[in-house]
Amino acid sequence: MIYVIAVLETEPSETARVIAAAEPLIAATQAEAGCVSYELHADVRKPSRLVFVETWESRDHLEAHFKTPHIAAFGAAISGAVLKQRLEIIDAADVEVS
Template identity: 45%
Template sequence: MIYVIATTQVKPEGREAFIKGHKECIAETRKEKGCVSYEGHTSIHDPNLYVVVERWETRDDLNAHGKAPHMKVWREYAAPYRASPTVIEIISDGKVEKF
């Protein structure tokens, strides 16, 4: 099992549009092969910190997700709403990878 935690600091004025747009991405991602779960959340401590929690059956499934057409659309849509680059952590077997 592969776990992913992706955090994005969102511009306050773009927060609602970012979250609304991500709902479409969530719906498409949940249809992907190997997607066990994929959810978006807002931090209770910082309303402009958006956290995506994902679970994938294999690393290959996760890699395919990153190349999915809807992810390209999502990245382009979300770019103007980000206050900083998304930080992604991949967790498997107790090891953490950052990229």
């Protein structure tokens, strides 16, 4: 299993736009081969901090996800709305932070 934690710090005035753009992303991703779970959460103390929590069957499935049209569409839709982002990829042998 591969676990992913992706944190987006959004402009507070843009959070609703990012969440709306995430709706089709989430639906499409949950239908992907190898996706075990894919959820979006908001920090209750800082609602402009959004956290994707993902579980994938393999690294190959995750890499295929990164190349999907819905990932590209989400990136385009949230352009200018994200102040900071962090991606953590966790597997049994390694932890990556970028």
